Amino acid sequence: MSLLFSPLALRHQTLSNRLVVSPMCQYSALDGFATHWHLVHLGQFAIAKAGLIIQEATSVVAEGRISYGDLGLWKDEHMAPLKDIVDFVHGQGGLIGIQLAHAGRKASTDKPWISRAQIAPDEPNGWQTVAPSPIPYYPQENPPIALDIVEIKKIIDAFRLATVRAIEIGYDVIELHAAHGYLIHQFLSPLTNQRTDEYGGSFENRIRFLLDIITAIWPAMENRSLWVRISATDWAEGGWNLEESVELVKIMKTMGVEVVDVSSGGAVRHQEITVKENYQVPFAQRIKEDTGLLTGTVGLIKNAKQAEQIIEQNQADIILIGRGFLQNPHLVLQFAHELKVDIPWVSQYARGKETL
Template identity: 70%
Template structure:
């Protein structure tokens, strides 16, 4: 009896398996609009029987995009192309979530296959970034402008507006991107947040932006489940760590977040990570043990038995997978075969089950 292929009921939805396609930026949007690329990219996972797919980081404001090729939902005109994707995924019986994001000081980059560097505000595809404090991610980067206290409400409002649009598109899940050194994580971490107002200093103050975003987003949700992705540690001395992450998890649980998706790192250039199989699992395990949140783990999970073992040992409830889904968009059916589980394929592909 496979746990990976067992259902997980949430308050208003049922996840059909414990596998989730992790959000992955495609840098293929035009002015924030989804293109055919996104329809095929996300659609292929649904054809391959993925039960839950989280769409890439989608910016709530234009300056909150990582690159000029990021998806956005800062205006109603973005809705129709996203609706085509969501409708297609639903027609195949899968659930789809949107990851709402603001990149903060890590915004204004080139598409990674062109260059890994940041684009200056004077570059035709670049812009002035913002952040909790006027400190760049990399010493070569153009410093962000520290967001004025009175302007923080505009960021919160942008998350709420985007969430409202996401509800009208028909997404099943709204995931707030609080990880990987983007704006929310920049506020959470004492290494990147040097503010002296109500949004900096204590844990309570550093969490305030996220708390306000959750409050604002919650008020516009209908049937959607609210998820949060966090980095559990900065992997750097004096930084955000698992102790504060556990505290945050308890706080967001009390606010109605249903699933926590536990990643790590990305906030400071001098982070010291030793990446290996399951390296982020202990963070999820800790949060799962100390809260009642549905807890996801991610990172270098490459085969079905590995995923099954994590679930069996109760270290997580959900397995998020990124790159292995790029290698094989039909990974879900592959994992089922590997575990000897017979899952139903879509009728158009049913004959593909035959042994040749």
């Protein structure tokens, strides 16, 4: 019996297996609107029976997008094309989540296949970035403007409004993006948060922005599952660390968060990451052991046996994969074949299964 292909019961949904499509930016939206690209991109994973698909980072305000090609949910008009995607996934018997995000100082970039550079506010497709403190990611970049308390409250409410829209659309999971150096992570890390008010300084103050967002969106959650993606460590001296991550997750667990999606890094350019197979799994394992919360792990998980062993050894409850699904959108079917697990294929593709 494969544990990777065993169901995972959440409070209100059940994942058919433990393989989840990580949110992956496509840089293909128009003014925040989803296009046919997003329908095909996300729909193919549902056809191939992923346990859950998490839609790319979707900004709660226009200036929170990483690039001008990012998805948004800051206005009602964004909802209709997203509902087409959700309806298709549900029509295949699948589950879909949305990752709500704000890029903070890492916003206003070009599409990566053009340039990864930030676009200045006075240039086409650029805008003024904001952050907890006026520290640019690269010294040569236009510095972000430090958010005041009124602006912080507006962003918190933008997360609430985007959550309301997402629930109305029909997403099964709401994931808050608190990782990879984007705005929530910028508040968490002392390397990017040099505030002296109630949103900076102590651990309790640095986590306040995230906790305020959770408090704001929780009344709208209804029968949905709330996930949070975190960077377990900044991989940099004096930065956010694993011990703080454990304490944060303990608090979030009491607030209704059901799954923590554990990644790492992204806060500062001088991070020193030791990249190797399963290099992020120990973070997920430590958080799982110390908090008892359902935990997902990511990073260089490339084959079925490797993923199966992580679940077997109780290092994590969920395997999230990004690039592997770009290489093979039917990765779930491949992993099932490798582990000799018989899972149903959609009728239109069933004759392909017969030739394996």
